[in-house]
Amino acid sequence: MSLPALATDIETLISAEEIRVRTIELGREITRDYKGKDLTILLILKGSFVFGADLVREIDLPLSVDFIGLASYGAETKSSGVVRITQDLSRPVEGRHLLIVEDIIDTGLTMKYLLENLQSRHPKSIKVCSLLEKPAGVQHATRIDYIGFTIPDKFVVGYGLDYAERYRNLPFVGAMREG
DSSP: OOOOTTGGGEEEEEOHHHHHHHHHHHHHHHHHHHTTSOEEEEEEETTTHHHHHHHHHTOOSOEEEEEEEEESOTTSSSOOSOOEEEEOOSSOOTTOEEEEEEEEESSSHHHHHHHHHHHTTOOSEEEEEEEEEOGGGOSSOOOOSEEEEEOOSSOEEBTTBOBTTBSTTOSSEEEEOOO
């Protein structure tokens, strides 16, 4: 597979194969934990769409999927600290078991905002699944129930993650090379 133009300035941190294997493992864990429950997968747009699409195919349960758009980065490599909803849920979640699927949790501020917002909608339960966790930048600790990978304090792109809307289509997670 050839890399998209300009991807030569990206250092691979997690390969496509490593992501595939871990996604299968997460799907099995989630299937086991939610057996017999009314599950809604909530994908956070835009970054989690690639991971979320692969993950839901590995969950062997009846489920529904919904999307919420959140923004805190814009075209920067650091969070602005201000979270805004860019697209809200399409259905009520009251009484449902929610599994939030996120691409990366770094500062924890976006997840804190989302969890508070969703609690006010009265779901039966809320758990969090994140492809990536970056503990070095945590400003608000968030319990992540299902973690794909823990990464160093680098700005990452690929597999849905972007820089100014670019690099989402890389099949791996990589760090922008400095210099």
